[in-house]
Amino acid sequence: AFLFVATPMETHAADCQSNISDGNWSNGATWTGCNGVGGIPATNDAVTILSDTIVTIDSAVEAGEVVIASGATLVLSGGSAALTLGGISESANVLLSNSGTFTADASSTVYLNADNSNLLLSSSAESITFGNLVISPALAEDRTVVLSDNISTLNINGNFTIAPSGSKIYTISFGNIVIDFATTSVFTIDSTGTSTSVVTLPAIDLELAKIVVASGDSLDASSVSNITLSGTSGTLLTQGGTFTAPTNLIMNPDAAVTLTSGTVSLVSLTLSPILNEDRVYTFGAGAISTSG
Numbered sequence: 001a002f003l004f005v006a007t008p009m010e011t012h013a014a015d016c017q018s019n020i021s022d023g024n025w026s027n028g029a030t031w032t033g034c035n036g037v038g039g040i041p042a043t044n045d046a047v048t049i050l051s052d053t054i055v056t057i058d059s060a061v062e063a064g065e066v067v068i069a070s071g072a073t074l075v076l077s078g079g080s081a082a083l084t085l086g087g088i089s090e091s092a093n094v095l096l097s098n099s100g101t102f103t104a105d106a107s108s109t110v111y112l113n114a115d116n117s118n119l120l121l122s123s124s125a126e127s128i129t130f131g132n133l134v135i136s137p138a139l140a141e142d143r144t145v146v147l148s149d150n151i152s153t154l155n156i157n158g159n160f161t162i163a164p165s166g167s168k169i170y171t172i173s174f175g176n177i178v179i180d181f182a183t184t185s186v187f188t189i190d191s192t193g194t195s196t197s198v199v200t201l202p203a204i205d206l207e208l209a210k211i212v213v214a215s216g217d218s219l220d221a222s223s224v225s226n227i228t229l230s231g232t233s234g235t236l237l238t239q240g241g242t243f244t245a246p247t248n249l250i251m252n253p254d255a256a257v258t259l260t261s262g263t264v265s266l267v268s269l270t271l272s273p274i275l276n277e278d279r280v281y282t283f284g285a286g287a288i289s290t291s292g
Helices: none
Strands: 016-018 022-024 046-049 054-057 060-063 065-068 073-076 082-085 096-098 101-104 109-112 121-123 127-130 132-135 143-146 153-156 160-162 169-173 178-181 186-189 196-200 206-208 210-213 218-220 226-229 235-239 242-244 248-251 258-261 264-266 269-271 288-290
Touching: 065 073, 065 082, 096 101, 101 127, 121 127, 178 206, 186 206, 210 218, 210 226, 210 242, 235 242, 235 248
Parallel strands: 016 046, 022 054, 046 065, 054 073, 060 082, 065 096, 073 101, 082 109, 096 121, 109 132, 127 153, 132 160, 143 169, 153 178, 160 186, 169 196, 186 210, 196 218, 206 226, 210 235, 218 242, 226 248, 235 258, 248 269, 264 288
Antiparallel strands: none
């Protein structure tokens, strides 16, 4: 005699992947195996865009993770294009992994919102380009994150914002990435709730429009030789939290702007605009000191 015990078989949801050679993300016919309304990817789907496929985003869409396979293309087209990647519970995968082609309009936005400590980006290409990039997880616990370990250059044609929410600490570094901002870009660190961001920049030079470090947050630029701010409106450096300065902060605005706000401690400050007309510059509230 023997005893036979039946155990339930483990089941897995079908893979969410592209189904046709050229389609819009918001069209269910573009996909197979996805769990969202109308057959499109759901917020917790691991999405794969297969080779020889072009998927276009022109509205606000969501997924857990996205893999762009070799020979595949993902396009974010226009200012309404927004891709939110929220991560998948217990997954160790990268949020956005690109082995094909990733193209983002300068006015489009990618949100990386996973509440985990996984790598955020991976790409077989040496560089990856975004319009606006926002990192804004809702934190359930402290997280330490590296943006990427295999991307050489991160191009930002819009704005770059780090804005976690909750009550925990979000520590992010960039590995050896070169961050290439557009001269109109704003880099903002502005945590919400009682969360705080601790951001460390690599040893690179930066040129952009403005930097904002909100109260409670910190930006460590001590490994940077030169940061150049060339914004033409508002305040170029807003320090509400902690800003550990680069070797030289250079301000080159050809506009009547406020140069700083908050108590700012610098190593060296250089004001060297190329002027097309007379300009009046203002230092905002708060003391400024230099040690160089």
